Amino acid sequence: xxxxxxxxxxxxxxxxxxxxWDRWGKEGYPPPVEKVMKWGQGQEFSWSQPGVLCPVKTDxxxxxxxxxxxxxxxxxxxxxxxxxxxxQGDSHRWQFINVSLSAPSINSWRKFRRGYTRLVKARxxxxxxxxxxxxx
Numbered sequence: 001x002x003x004x005x006x007x008x009x010x011x012x013x014x015x016x017x018x019x020x021w022d023r024w025g026k027e028g029y030p031p032p033v034e035k036v037m038k039w040g041q042g043q044e045f046s047w048s049q050p051g052v053l054c055p056v057k058t059d060x061x062x063x064x065x066x067x068x069x070x071x072x073x074x075x076x077x078x079x080x081x082x083x084x085x086x087x088q089g090d091s092h093r094w095q096f097i098n099v100s101l102s103a104p105s106i107n108s109w110r111k112f113r114r115g116y117t118r119l120v121k122a123r124x125x126x127x128x129x130x131x132x133x134x135x136x
Contacts, residue, residue: 001062007076008099011047012054012068013106016040017119018099019056019066030123033116037109047107051076073098 006022008014016036023039024031045054050068057064069076077096084094101122106115 002095003063003093004095004097005053005065005067005080006097006099007067007069007073008102009073010068010070010102010104011050011107012045012066013103013112013115013119014099014101015066015068016045016112017101017116017123018097019064021123023057030120033113036116037113040112041109047109070104 004019006015006019008018017030020031020036020039024035039056043054043056045056045066046052047068050070053065053067055063056066067073067076077098080094080096084090101119103115103119106112106119
């Protein structure tokens with residue numbers, strides 16, 4: 001299986017929604033906001049530390065991380081492409097998911113809850129917002 005890093009050009013709201021949708025979203029239905037928040041708070045994600053990878057799924061076979069970076073995520077992706085071979089040995093086992101959906105005003109779980117409906121509608125309006133392959 002491929003390891004994944006979801007990265008959005010905000011504080012992480014877009015990346016969290018993309019990872020949660022990939023994990024729990026059913027065909028056409030988003031995951032409940034409470035489930036996403038409980039998952040995120042259980043991982044001790046810090047909204048105040050942009051650029052930090054937060055592990056959200058660490059199975060033996062695959063690992064998922066989310067990251068918010070208010071700027072150009074391509075910068076971090078280039079850095080990780082050089083660092084991962086040094087750390088993990090093989091960068092080809094990693095998939096970088098550059099989430100184009102961005103919500104720069106969301107920088108806390110409280111604001112995530114309030115803006116969740118807007119994020120979901122933006123995702124539904126533009127299926128390309130996540131650049132995600134269909135993994136179902």
